[in-house]
Amino acid sequence: MSAVTAYRWGRLMARHKRVVLSMWAIVLVACAAMYPSLQRSLGAPNYGVDNAESSRAAQLLEQRFAGHGAEQDVLVFYSPTRRASETAYREVLDRALNLARRQSYVRGVAGPYERGARGQVSTDGHAAIALVGIAGDPRELVERAETLQHAVGPIAHAGVNVWLTGYSPVAKDITTVENEDIERAETIGVPIALVILLLALGAVVAAVVPLMLAGSGLLLTYGVLALIAKALTFDSFLTTIVTMLGVGIGIDYALFIVSRFREELTLRMRAGHKADTRGQVEDAVGAAIASSGRTILFSGVIVALALSTLVVIRTPTYREFALGAVAVVVCTVIAALTLLPALLAAVGARVNRGTLPARMQPRDVRTQAADGHGVWARWALAVMRRPLLAAGVIAAALILAATPVLGLRTGVDFGIRSLSGTPSGKGEQVLARSFGAGTLAPIEVVISRPAGSGGLRRTEEARVARLARELAPTRGNDVAAVAVTPGQDAELLTVAPRTSIDSYDSEQLVRRIREELVPPVLAGGGLDVAVGGASAKIVDLSNETDAKAPLVIALILALSLLFLTVVFRSLVLPVKAVLMNLLATGATVGIVILIFQEGHGERLLHFTSTGFIQVYLPLSIFALLFGLSMDYEIFLIRRMRETWLQTQDNELAVATGVEHTARPISAAAAIMVAVFGSFTTANVLELKQFGLGLALAIAIDATLVRLVLVPALMRLFGARNWWLPRRLSRPAAAAAPEA
16 A cells, blocks of 8 residues: 555545444444354364374264263262262262263263273272263363253252363363453553553543554454354454454554654644644544554554464464454454544544643654654664664573573463362362373373274284283373273273373373384284374374474565565565564563473462473464564654655664654553563463563563664664665655655
């Protein structure tokens, strides 16, 4: 979009403000009405990988084992005073099992007193478990887990508790805890953001407008996702990420446009047109969209491109994350380029109402013109006096912070530790204490022959029996229990680890089974073996992430270089931008590793280290930072370029660009840090990791990179910053004219 087109678009939105605002009001009401359906459509997190071994195991379980269903959950019975052999205890248990069997979606129930049942009553007799096979897709599993949970809860009697736990029940309760975390984070982050906006913009009305824009963009995103959810299944973490990003970038984008609108309006009023005329306001809106609006559009495109690369990883985890993040960015950009111009036109000069004292106003909206010698300009000039020293110190610090990346260890934390007060969490605690933590969702080894082959032969059954013996619980291994279940032309080894299903030790057990114990079973021929279960899915997800990470990084770098070359009309600036982002991302992930993997922030942030960070966090932060930081880069460099084209003075261009953009960039970054950082109060560990990771990334980028590295490197490269080979060059007006 050219500057002229953007200017006309802004004026068009301003001129027809009533129509635009009315249409937005209708759309937002409809989106609000659809939000409950989005919440109801959320399913359990799907960590499976397309065509991976764990996915194949899940398919075989449904096809070959009639009572298994899509998922096996666990009914947990516990009494601190009664034992499972007592009549009152058995009455509660029988009532719960009969109720479960009557549910149409239950494919099978295996109680502790049935023939062949082993290890389903604890050694002290106070706890007992029953396995419940539930059918359905991920969305239905969560709904049915909630239904069954509510049904069996009231059966508790005579001091005997009944809880349903398992993968989907845990996911359902995690959603509840995450929603509480979001509400708490918003009550912390949004008021802080409002204070920062007030200090940055210097007026109450101007500070409220970005919050309105962020809320509108977020509501539009919810409506869009509600429509998409009719065809696709999302998990609860999607809405968390969408909310986190929507609030942050919505305020961020609106801040830039509102800042430029007030600056343009002030310039026109200085020219002698004191009256708040319609044409004056429309002109200021058009100019703001032609400059800051285009910057936001370019930034949104880069964010969308960077996040879209995640779809090459063959798993719903990354696809859903990319889809949700791209949706919120696109919806926010749409709101910023349609709703915001109309809103600013409706507000007009009243945007300056509730002003702070003159000394607290941005220089660009004071009565005197900015003179190029403000505090931020002086800062930039000071950095440029010793550019090599400044750039060297910051680069060395970022490289040092990034060194822990060499020891990166990834996994998936399901958030079970945050569920102590929920039914599934209480059930899991009993399981972990009495039967082994892995009983919640055990490793499932499916040994099968082709369908219709008549079942396993005697020699093949002997191999399965040998595998079961090798996995039998001993003092030295991590296995709590092993059970063998016959199926249709198949047998199932259910292996319950002593450790939690999302622990590093459980993942290593999966790797040991696959790499050491399964090959001898396959060596005799005739059998197929697939190792599945929640822990196996984590292993497959980690393997897929490791395999595709180089491709994702290469795509993000290539797309960013190409797009920034078009925007900046330079080859040097895009290369520098990419290298600086690599440094910032590396430092961010390194610090996150020190805090969460090594556990150096446990007391401060109130968590217990799992010994790894979420497997999808490094790549997600990389993609998000490359996109989110580009609005700062484009906002800053394009403002420098305006002065460069007028004066051909590199140092003046850098100082002027920093002077005009440092305040809104610092404010926007502070707001994002406040919004993202507020999620460190969450009970769910992955929210803490994402919140702190994104807050650190933005803080490093907006301070060390934008305010030190950029001025220093701009000074070092001088006029070469704007170099573009002649064969790639064409008149700037044809490609990216300036406002």
